[in-house]
Amino acid sequence: MHFADRMTPIKPSATLAVTAKAKQMAADGLDVVGFGAGEPDFDTPAFIVDALRSALDNGKTRYTPTAGVPALRDAIAAMFTELYKVPFERAEVMTTVGGKHALYNMFQVLVNPGDEVIIPAPYWVSYPAQVRLAQGTPVHVQCDASEGFTLDVDVVRAAVTDRTVGLVLNSPCNPTGACLSEETLGALADLAEERDFWIISDDIYSFLRYDADGAAATALRARPHLRHRIFIVHGASKTYAMTGWRIGFAGGPAELISKMGTLQGQATSNPTAFAQYGALAALQSDHAFLGEWMKQYDARRRRLTALLNDIDGVECLLPGGAFYVFPDISKILERRFRGEVIGTDLRFSQLLLEHALVAVVPGEPFGGAGHCRLSYAISMQDIDKGMARMKTFIDGLQR
Numbered sequence: 001m002h003f004a005d006r007m008t009p010i011k012p013s014a015t016l017a018v019t020a021k022a023k024q025m026a027a028d029g030l031d032v033v034g035f036g037a038g039e040p041d042f043d044t045p046a047f048i049v050d051a052l053r054s055a056l057d058n059g060k061t062r063y064t065p066t067a068g069v070p071a072l073r074d075a076i077a078a079m080f081t082e083l084y085k086v087p088f089e090r091a092e093v094m095t096t097v098g099g100k101h102a103l104y105n106m107f108q109v110l111v112n113p114g115d116e117v118i119i120p121a122p123y124w125v126s127y128p129a130q131v132r133l134a135q136g137t138p139v140h141v142q143c144d145a146s147e148g149f150t151l152d153v154d155v156v157r158a159a160v161t162d163r164t165v166g167l168v169l170n171s172p173c174n175p176t177g178a179c180l181s182e183e184t185l186g187a188l189a190d191l192a193e194e195r196d197f198w199i200i201s202d203d204i205y206s207f208l209r210y211d212a213d214g215a216a217a218t219a220l221r222a223r224p225h226l227r228h229r230i231f232i233v234h235g236a237s238k239t240y241a242m243t244g245w246r247i248g249f250a251g252g253p254a255e256l257i258s259k260m261g262t263l264q265g266q267a268t269s270n271p272t273a274f275a276q277y278g279a280l281a282a283l284q285s286d287h288a289f290l291g292e293w294m295k296q297y298d299a300r301r302r303r304l305t306a307l308l309n310d311i312d313g314v315e316c317l318l319p320g321g322a323f324y325v326f327p328d329i330s331k332i333l334e335r336r337f338r339g340e341v342i343g344t345d346l347r348f349s350q351l352l353l354e355h356a357l358v359a360v361v362p363g364e365p366f367g368g369a370g371h372c373r374l375s376y377a378i379s380m381q382d383i384d385k386g387m388a389r390m391k392t393f394i395d396g397l398q399r
């Protein structure tokens with residue numbers, strides 16, 4: 001069968017692949033501890049589900065405006081205004097089928113064949129794939145793992161060319177959980193202004209931060225006067241445990257949002273009508289549930305990091321946000337399992353899953369070879385069980 005050339009470099013998402021295999025093993029009756037999932041383990045709060053039910057009861061089952069119902073757009077604008085301390089209007093925001101779709105639309109609208117998008121590594125796996133689907137070229141710059149995955153502005157500067165159209169910033173970051181400082185974000189926005197490219201600010205984890213000043217550090221908050229070149233990705237998935245609802249938020253100059261709406265109007269039309277009403281209830285709530293969730297995430301984050309560092313050969317930084325840790329396992333890759341040198345993080349995660357029933361995601365597809373990603377959106381009990389198994393597995397390897 002022949003497929004379009006644009007699909008040639010596109011691979012299935014590594015994160016989904018591990019989760020699928022772990023789920024299959026669990027379905028086959030095996031007691032797998034899964035650190036693979038990129039979604040909260042909490043249920044969507046009941047009041048949000050109730051809002052969807054009542055939308056259905058009230059006949060909200062038809063097409064809505066492509067960019068979302070006006071009340072939801074206004075609620076997104078209000079949330080952005082509060083979060084970024086910059087006034088947003090309805091025309092400057094839209095609803096999409098998840099944050100992933102917001103990014104997809106934006107790359108399709110902004111990237112010409114051969115244009116370059118700078119993506120700091122480690123990165124979320126969909127950025128390079130989406131840039132390639134827009135026939136652009138992903139250009140990777142490395143974050144400094146030894147410094148807590150910080151990004152050096154001069155390293156980014158050196159990667160800028162005449163073809164650069166955007167720089168992706170994701171803080172807190174998937175997969176590392178690292179947060180960039182306000183100073184770095186501001187300096188990168190200044191560079192974008194100087195060299196005329198977009199800042200693509202993926203702030204989907206901005207409410208999941210463990211430092212005192214919460215969501216303060218974002219490119220837009222650091223440089224409000226540069227809002228004309230900052231594109232915002234956000235959504236309901238991670239903040240409200242609504243991953244399956246597929247509701248994302250996009251923000252940016254009205255002209256860009258309008259162009260994305262034109263594309264969306266020809267591709268998917270509106271996100272599911274009644275799901276939009278759930279998202280509206282979520283945005284209009286007092287977010288009280290989030291404080292309780294953050295306490296639990298925080299306790300798990302500390303425990304998981306400590307248990308990982310307790311394993312000889314594993315080094316793990318305490319992340320500042322999201323619900324992932326990204327330990328360095330490079331020393332373990334030199335060891336042997338039943339005579340075979342492990343070699344790669346991919347092989348390590350296969351062996352760990354098959355022989356210790358622990359699912360982690362290899363770091364290489366995230367541009368972080370020698371690492372693996374573990375999500376702590378699982379119970380404390382499972383964290384303890386999974387770490388005990390991982391320690392036994394690693395301690396049993398031959399040197």
Ligand SMILES: Cc1ncc(COP(=O)(O)O)c(C=O)c1O
Nearest residue numbers: 038098099100124174204235237
């Ligand atoms: C960094 C990052 N951005 C965006 C998304 C998109 O999330 P969704 O499409 O569920 O809103 C994800 C999901 O894993 C993510 O990790």
